Amino acid sequence: MRLTAADHSPARSPQLHRYWSLRHNPPRVHTALFITCLADQLRPSIGVATVRILRRLGLKPEFPAAQGCCGQPAWNLGHVNEAKVEAQRMLNVFRDYDAVVTPSGSCAAMVQHYSTVFGKDDALTQEAHILAAKTYELSAFIVNRLGVKNLPGCFPHRVTWHASCHGTRLADVRSEPLQLLSGLEGLELVPLPRAEDCCGFGGAFCVKFPEVSAAMGREKCSHVSSTRANVLAGNDAGCLLHLQGLLSRDGTPTRVLHLAELLEEAATGRAAC
Amino acid sequence: MLSPEGNFAERSSGAVTDDKLRKAVRKTVDRLRDLRRADELPDPKTLERRAKAQAVREHSVAELPQLLAQFTENCERRGGHVHRATDAHEACSIALSILRSHGAQRVVKSKSMVTEEIGLNEALEHAGLEVTETDLGEWIIQLAGEKPSHIILPAIHKTRHDVQALFEAESGMTLSSDTARLCAHARVRLREKFLQADAGVSGVNFAVAATGSIALFTNEGNGRLVTTLPRVHIAFLGMERIVLDLDSLAAMAEVLPRSATGQKLTSYFSIITGPRRADEVDGPDHLHVIVVDNGRSAVWKDPEFRDVLRCIRCAACLNVCPVYAQVGGHSYGGTYPGPIGAVLTPLLRPEERSANELAEASTLCAACTEACPVGIPLHEMLVRLRAREQKEHPRRLERLALRVAFRLLRSPRAAVIPRVLRLAASGTGTALLLKKLVPPLERWQRARSLPPAPARTFRALWQELEMEEHHAH
Structure with a gap:
């Protein structure tokens, strides 16, 4: 692995100890990236950032090209068989890896709940449990699996966090992204009022009931504005694209960043702290 | 039971442009959420209370037929009469024949969602009786000729100015829009109704099988007057709202007010066992309990959805639902709005096709499941309902689009x-x-x-x- 100047810097904070030790002794975790459709098609910078962050942690993430959708749109719309087909494909694609990392709380939650898709008695249920146990949302992987609580980086901005519902309630990723954000130098984290309210994206919901979805989103945006944050960050591309679409339609200059993009910018950006 | 006009998409897209409605609903659900949060979140006992309540309700649902039989026996032993109604029509007919047999003309009611579900007021009024709702919110709704838009706060969508206008129209008086004065006015008007009433109609929060009692949690005191002042008391019991014994009831008392209004206990908590006894001064001469099935037995027999019968109608799921906060209760078109309504309405009314779309009216954010004090997996049930709908009435184009998209992706x-x-x-x-x-x-x-x-x-x-x-x- 290529070491950077910072690796030799004497001014390493003790909080970053775990990070540096991983860089020198790379973890032996055969890791696959599950990119998710939205990041692949609409926001590839999320995937690029995820790969670079994982590499900086000493990992060599692979991208199995046979992967596709996790099946959540089919499952949530009630098309059980279509969801099963996609779930089964995912089991095959990720069978030989130690860990599957995805930059989405919602897609992670779907994969973690495949046993529900197959049902109690299905032969694939056991395998679904195995995949569930090794599938992580990005920040949960870094904090819980790798044990890295802090990443080096500088992000001198006022940031508020959108805690996506599926990430928090279904994948139980709550404190991990905040832990990583609050460790960055210069970053001022401002709590989002009514953070527990859904932003109104909801997958197909946002085009099935566009008026209700937009009303929910506008309420979320007004809370974002009330924080006077320059950056709205989150870990689900769906929510972020929906909120960004509303903010940009209204001409609000708030930047909308995925956690991976933010961490990457903090690690490599030119901003000084 | 379902509003005949339009569907959820139409009703809700109208509601989201009604700023007055959204503000009124938002203000109140936010207040309830804050009250509840203040009471619950820092308290480690919350989980324990909920686990207990869930266990009680699981037992109730599992043993429902036995508990109903036990309740019937014990209630009748204490002088009450228990009737079973399979549907709305039968429930209303039983009530009407009881009222007629006592020559009752004027009826006062305390709040009851199951009587909304069966359309009791319309049935009694159609038969020429005078019915007065005495819960403040319900009275407001009755005067407005509307349906409740929230399970515990039926008039949540009304502002005090709306209420002032309704009370002025009813009384012909000029009133202030001050809430305390409006309440005082209602108290005076309703007191006359209580004193004139021939019969009182109430709901039941929980029936207690071991004692044959019925329990009521109220805040306004009208429930006590309705159940004690008139000669006849008719209580409507949703078939599943039953618990084993007084200990079980105590477990419910620990979660119902907390989940509903953030209170540790409601202002009034009544346990009524039989009609007035010979040595008692207060109470009705006759107590009738009408157990309403109205589709519940079918839900009970369905293993995918049976757990929804645990519901205690606390409305916690409404207060946290981000969709409900935007569209209000009337958008759901049925008696029960919000997440519980989106699950319950299509289950209780499987023959009404339009009810099925309610399951779509959710982002599946799971706030409802998180809020439910008796552990009903509401967001999962919404997905199950969608799957059931696809199975029975497949949306082939949508399915094809998904297949093509998955391949492309x-x-x-x-x-x-x-x-x-x-x-x-x-x-x-x-x-x-x-x-x-x-x-x-x-x-x-x-x-x-x-x-x-x-x-x-x-x-x-x-x-x-x-x-x-x-x-x-």
Whole structure:
């Protein structure tokens, strides 16, 4: 692995100890990236950032090209068989890896709940449990699996966090992204009022009931504005694209960043702290 | 039971433009959520209380037939009469024949959702009786000729100015819009109704099988007057609202007020066992309990949905539901709004096709499941209802679109998606055509800009990323 100047810097904070030790002794975790459709098609910078962050942690993430959708749109719309087909494909694609990392709380939650898709008695249920146990949302992987609580980086901005519902309630990723954000130098984290309210994206919901979805989103945006944050960050591309679409339609200059993009910018950006 | 006009999409898109409605609903649900949070979140006992309550309700649902038999026996032993009604029509007919046998003309009611469900007021009024709702919120709704828009706060969508106008129209008096004065006015008007009433009709929060009692949690005191002042008391019991014994009731008392209003206990908590006894001064001469099935037995027999019968109608799921907060209760079109209504309405009314769309009216954010004090997996049930609907009435085009999309998404040809997106955002004639051909594109763009289309997909970028890693070594 290529070491950077910072690796030799004497001014390493003790909080970053775990990070540096991983860089020198790379973890032996055969890791696959599950990119998710939205990041692949609409926001590839999320995937690029995820790969670079994982590499900086000493990992060599692979991208199995046979992967596709996790099946959540089919499952949530009630098309059980279509969801099963996609779930089964995912089991095959990720069978030989130690860990599957995805930059989405919602897609992670779907994969973690495949046993529900197959049902109690299905032969694939056991395998679904195995995949569930090794599938992580990005920040949960870094904090819980790798044990890295802090990443080096500088992000001198006022940031508020959108805690996506599926990430928090279904994948139980709550404190991990905040832990990583609050460790960055210069970053001022401002709590989002009514953070527990859904932003109104909801997958197909946002085009099935566009008026209700937009009303929910506008309420979320007004809370974002009330924080006077320059950056709205989150870990689900769906929510972020929906909120960004509303903010940009209204001409609000708030930047909308995925956690991976933010961490990457903090690690490599030119901003000084 | 369902509003005949329109569907959820139509009703809700109207509601979201009604700022007065949204503000009124938002203000109140926020207050309830804050009260509840203040009581619950820092308290480690919350989980324990909920686990107990859930265990009680699981037992109730599992043993429902036995508990109902036990309740019937014990209630009748204490001088009450228990009737079973299979549907709304039968429930109303039983009530009407009881009222007629006592020559009752004037009826006062305390709050009861099950009587809303069966349309009791309409049935009694149709038969020429006078019915007065005495719960403040219910009275407001009755005067407005509407249906409740919330399970515990039926008039949540009304402002005090709305209430002032309704009370002025009813009394012919000029009133202040001060809430305390409006309450005082209602108290005086309703007191006359209590004193004149021949019969009182109430709901039942919980029936207690071991003692044959019925328990009522109220805040206004009207429940006590309704159940003690008139000569006849008719209590409507939703078939599943039963618990084993007084200990079980105590477990429910620990969670119902907390989940509903953030109170540790409601102002009034009544346990009524039989009619007035010979040595007692207060109480009705006759107590009738009408057990309403109205579709519940079918739900009980369905293993996928039986757990919904645990519901204690606390409305915690409404207060946290982000969709409910935007659209209000009337958008749901049934008696029970919010997440519980979206699950319960299609289950209780399987023959009404339009009820099934309610399961779609959710982002599946799971706030309801998190809030439920008796552990009903509401968001999962919404998904199960959607699956059931697909099975019975498949949306073939949607299914085909999904199949095509899934295939496309895992192939290099997926690069076409950002290209289409760029075209759609171009503002050209092609963009307009695309909007027409792909309705979701048009629906997305009604309120939102399209995301900027990337030059290449991640799939296409991956090779370069691999090279990058290669060069690093």
